[in-house]
Structures are given as structure tokens and as C-alpha cells.
Amino acid sequence: MSVKLxxxxxxSSIRRAxxxxxxxxxxxGVTFFVATVLAILVYSSNxxxxxxxxxxQVIAFLKDEASLEEIDVLRAKIQGDERVRExxxxxxxQALEIYKEATADxxxxxxxxxxxxxxxxxxxxxxxxxxxxQVIEEVKQDEIVESVGFTASIGSEDSLGGVVERLKTVTxxxxxxxxxxxxxxxVTSFLVLMVVVGMRIASRRHEIEILGLIGATxxxxxxxxxxxxxxxxxxxxxxxxxxxxxxILYLTPSVLKYFGEIEVLPRDMGSLLxxxxxxxxxxxxxxxxxxxxxxxxxxxxxxxxxx
Amino acid sequence: MVEFKKVSKSFxxxxxxxxxxxxxxxxxxxxxxxxxxxxxxTILRLLIGEYRPTSGExxxxxxxxxxxxxxxxxxxxxxIGVVFQDFKLLSERTVEENVEMALAVAGIEASEWDRRVAExxxxxxxxxxxxxFPSQLSGGELQRVALARALVTNPKVIFADEPxxxxxxxxxxxxxxxxxxxxxxGKTVIVSSHHKVLIDKLGMRMIKIKKK
Numbered sequence: 001m002s003v004k005l006x007x008x009x010x011x012s013s014i015r016r017a018x019x020x021x022x023x024x025x026x027x028x029g030v031t032f033f034v035a036t037v038l039a040i041l042v043y044s045s046n047x048x049x050x051x052x053x054x055x056x057q058v059i060a061f062l063k064d065e066a067s068l069e070e071i072d073v074l075r076a077k078i079q080g081d082e083r084v085r086e087x088x089x090x091x092x093x094q095a096l097e098i099y100k101e102a103t104a105d106x107x108x109x110x111x112x113x114x115x116x117x118x119x120x121x122x123x124x125x126x127x128x129x130x131x132x133x134q135v136i137e138e139v140k141q142d143e144i145v146e147s148v149g150f151t152a153s154i155g156s157e158d159s160l161g162g163v164v165e166r167l168k169t170v171t172x173x174x175x176x177x178x179x180x181x182x183x184x185x186x187v188t189s190f191l192v193l194m195v196v197v198g199m200r201i202a203s204r205r206h207e208i209e210i211l212g213l214i215g216a217t218x219x220x221x222x223x224x225x226x227x228x229x230x231x232x233x234x235x236x237x238x239x240x241x242x243x244x245x246x247x248i249l250y251l252t253p254s255v256l257k258y259f260g261e262i263e264v265l266p267r268d269m270g271s272l273l274x275x276x277x278x279x280x281x282x283x284x285x286x287x288x289x290x291x292x293x294x295x296x297x298x299x300x301x302x303x304x305x306x307x
Numbered sequence: 308m309v310e311f312k313k314v315s316k317s318f319x320x321x322x323x324x325x326x327x328x329x330x331x332x333x334x335x336x337x338x339x340x341x342x343x344x345x346x347x348x349t350i351l352r353l354l355i356g357e358y359r360p361t362s363g364e365x366x367x368x369x370x371x372x373x374x375x376x377x378x379x380x381x382x383x384x385x386x387i388g389v390v391f392q393d394f395k396l397l398s399e400r401t402v403e404e405n406v407e408m409a410l411a412v413a414g415i416e417a418s419e420w421d422r423r424v425a426e427x428x429x430x431x432x433x434x435x436x437x438x439x440f441p442s443q444l445s446g447g448e449l450q451r452v453a454l455a456r457a458l459v460t461n462p463k464v465i466f467a468d469e470p471x472x473x474x475x476x477x478x479x480x481x482x483x484x485x486x487x488x489x490x491x492x493g494k495t496v497i498v499s500s501h502h503k504v505l506i507d508k509l510g511m512r513m514i515k516i517k518k519k
Contacts, residue, residue, distance in 0.1 A: 002411040002414075002417070004417065005407075005408075005411050005417075012399075206398075207397055207399075209395075210395045210396075210397060211408070211412065212381075212384075213355065213357065213384065213389065213391070213395060214384060214385075214389070214395075214408070214409055214412055214456070215380075215381045215382070215383075215384035215385035215412050215413065216381060216412045217381045218378070218381075220411075220412060
């Protein structure tokens with residue numbers, strides 16, 4: 001019905017003042033560019049954190065006399081604990097393989113050892129590092145457990161526990177910083193959109209008055225303005241996202257190479273584009289609401305009253 | 308159809324209308340006569356709810372206009388076809404689009420627009436001017452576009468505010484003839500004017516507004 005008319009009005013209004021339109025789209029574009037980059041940063045930092053937190057953190061070395069049944073019972077018991085995730089059994093033979101891999105540059109070392117000297121073990125990680133001490137103490141009590149090691153206490157100072165804690169702090173600051181930046185950019189975009197829409201309304205004041213006098217409802221008068229506002233929102237979101245997409249596609253190979261086995265970004269193009277597609281959909285929804293609320297607020301200030 | 312009962316309107320200390328009372332029945336043709344500044348346009352603005360009377364009652368089609376809420380005004384205005392003194396045409400739209408806009412506002416299906424616009428432009432004699440913009444038209448043509456826009460939604464009443472005000476004698480006569488023709492088709496027509504010769508010539512009912 002009159003939807004086509006409203007769309008035509010909105011588009012012709014954009015054509016009439018292209019620089020105002022450009023200003024609105026540019027500011028929104030910058031906002032959504034930063035939003036896309038931040039979203040990817042948050043995703044990547046989560047991936048790094050996830051990589052480290054899902055690595056085995058606790059190793060329970062088992063006594064040589066422990067039978068397979070006893071090991072299964074202990075394994076089931078640990079697996080049933082809510083604080084624990086991903087329990088793996090490492091047999092003596094597997095332990096030797098790990099040793100061989102670790103000493104691959106000096107094969108003689110591996111030739112001198114027999115699997116029997118390596119203890120079998122149960123490796124697992126805890127859902128939160130805060131639980132580690134409690135779980136270690138409980139597992140130590142089991143009869144078939146020789147000793148329990150926490151990877152945070154095995155190795156150098158730059159232990160897994162320390163790395164995870166540091167990553168958590170970094171992730172927290174990325175999220176917090178991202179939220180602050182997005183809030184500032186979001187408010188700026190919102191205000192610019194309101195000013196541009198307000199200018200459009202001012203330039204159409206005569207038309208709005210005439211439409212009101214011939215019986216147009218508030219919704220009829222508002223529609224082209226809101227459509228125009230939504231067009232700015234969508235264009236800004238799309239171009240901001242597109243610029244971020246180009247940057248991310250350009251940087252992805254180097255980033256993946258740098259992080260090695262940590263999959264900070266999806267390795268296959270389909271999944272990467274899927275992730276960016278989801279981000280774009282979210283941004284279009286946000287752009288829609290910014291446009292409708294910004295346009296609506298600008299319109300609410302122009303309401304005519306009966307004299 | 309239209310009734311003003313002891314209607315007064317003041318703007319601060321300035322009295323624009325005082326105790327105006329009149330009735331216009333369905334299908335009537337009435338001239339609202341008065342000197343410039345006597346309040347003819349104020350009557351139009353009161354009738355379409357743009358102004359609220361300081362006192363008195365205004366009834367249109369059985370509905371108290373002075374008691375309507377702002378959100379009820381669009382429905383009222385769609386029932387009254389108004390030809391404004393200054394035309395109030397959309398300068399960036401063509402003749403056709405100006406007339407179409409009234410149909411869109413009234414919520415009439417877009418599939419109807421072409422036929423109805425063509426018909427009404429034929430009635431006012433502007434079929435050849437459909438693609439032109441208001442700035443490309445003469446005063447008489449602008450008046451006829453405004454009339455076409457008022458007619459196209461088939462309202463119950465047409466209110467023409469000084470439709471002959473800025474026109475030469477011949478064009479003014481043509482516009483009035485057109486309004487009479489529309490009235491003969493059954494529409495109520497109210498014309499505000501100070502064109503005494505023309506009014507006297509037609510011999511229609513007159514409502515005189517005295518300047519305060």
C-alpha cells in the first residue's frame with residue numbers, strides 16, 4: 001500500500017541531502033567497525049582462555065599395583081565430580097610415548113627406559129582453578145593414588161595456572177574496555193543520528209504540516225523518517241562490518257600462524273564467515289533499534305499541539 | 308452537517324471570533340462572507356480541529372469537534388476536503404503525487420490511485436498537467452490542484468478558503484463553477500470569500516461574519 005510511497009519518500013530525502021546521509025552512515029560505520037573488531041577480539045581471547053583452561057591441570061599418578069577395575073572406579077568417581085572435566089587415563093605405555101615425543105631430539109634417552117618405570121596416571125582439569133587444591137586433596141586420599149601433581153606447581157614459574165589467571169585478567173579487560181568503547185561510540189552514533197534525523201524533520205516541516213492538515217496520522221508522517229533512519233543504521237552497520245571483514249580476512253593467516261595450535265579464529269573459511277555472519281546479524285538488530293529509538297526521539301520533539 | 312454554536316476564539320487578548328453560530332445542512336452550498344481578518348480562516352481551522360475554541364460548541368457530522376482528542380483529529384480531517392487559501396501543496400511532488408498523497412493518507416489501496424487521480428484531474432481540467440510540479444503552474448491551476456486533492460478521497464464536505472482570492476475574474480468564475488458542479492453531485496460545499504460580485508451573481512446562501 002503506502003509502504004512503497006514511504007520508502008520512495010525516504011530515499012528521495014536521502015538523495016536530496018547526501019552529505020548529511022554520509023555523515024550519519026560514516027559515524028555508524030565507525031561504530032560497527034569497532035564493534036565487529038571487538039567482537040572478534042572477545043571471541044579470540046575466549047578461545048585462548050578456553051585452550052588453556054581445558055588442558056589437563058591435575059595429574060594423579062597411580063600406584064603400580066592398581067588394577068584396571070580400581071582405576072575405572074577412581075576414574076568414574078572423578079568424572080562424576082562437578083568441579084572436574086575431561087578425565088583421561090594415561091597408561092604406562094602411553095606415558096613412555098609422551099616421554100619419547102618430549103625427548104625426540106635425543107632418541108638415546110628413550111631407548112634407555114622401560115615403560116614400567118613410568119607410572120600410569122589420570123589427567124584432568126578443573127572447571128575453575130579455585131577448586132584445584134580441594135580436588136587434589138580429595139584425590140590424594142584414594143588408596144591407588146601414589147601422588148598428585150598440579151601443573152601449576154610443575155615446571156617453571158610461567159606455569160599453566162599463572163597463564164590462565166593472566167589470560168582471565170586480559171579477557172576481563174578486553175571485555176570491559178570493549179564495553180566502554182562501545183558505549184561511547186554507541187551514544188555518539190545515537191546522537192548524530194538524532195541530529196541528522198532532526199535536520200531532516202526540520203527541512204520537511206512544511207510537508208509534515210500539510211500532511212497533518214489533510215488527515216495523516218502520526219504513524220503515516222513518521223514512517224518515511226523512521227525508514228530513512230533505519231536505512232542509515234543498516235548502511236552504517238553493513239559498511240562498518242565490511243571494513244572489519246576485509247581487515248580480519250587479511251590478518252587471519254598471520255594471526256593463526258602466530259598462535260599455532262590455539263584456534264583463535266576458525267581455520268576454515270566457511271566457519272570464519274559464519275562467525276562474521278552471526279556478528280553482522282547481531283549488528284543489524286542493534287542498528288535497527290538505534291535507528292528506531294533515535295528517529296523516534298527526534299520525531300517526538302516535533303509533535304504539533306492544538307492551539 | 309456542520310454546526311457552530313456560540314463559538315468564540317481568542318489568542319491571548321486578541322478576539323478572533325465572538326459568539327459565532329450557524330448551521331450548514333447536508334448537500335448545501337454556502338458562502339462564508341466577511342472582510343479580510345473577520346475570522347473566516349479561523350472558522351476553517353476550528354472546523355478541522357487545528358484550533359480549539361475558547362468557548363462554544365462545534366459539531367461536524369454528529370461529532371463534537373471541540374471535544375476531540377489530538378489522536379482523533381486525523382480521522383475528522385479525512386472527512387473534510389479542504390482547499391486552503393495558500394493551497395498547501397507539496398512543492399517537491401508533482402500534481403499527480405500531490406493528489407495521490409491524499410489517497411495514501413486516507414488509506415486507499417494503491418491499485419485504486421491511478422484511476423481516481425485520473426478521474427479527479429479530468430474533473431478539474433488538469434489531466435495535461437499531471438507530471439508538472441507546483442512551481443510550474445499558474446495560480447488558477449494551483450487552486451485546481453488543491454481542489455483535486457480535496458475531492459479525490461470523496462469527502463462529505465468541501466471547505467474552500469478564499470479559492471478566488473488571488474485569481475483574475477475569469478479564472479475565479481471557473482473555480483466557483485467547478486464548486487457548484489461538485490455541489491450538484493451531492494456534496495456539501497462551504498466557500499469563504501469576499502468576492503461580493505461573484506457571490507451576488509450566484510445568489511447562493513450566505514453566512515456573514517462581522518469583523519470584531
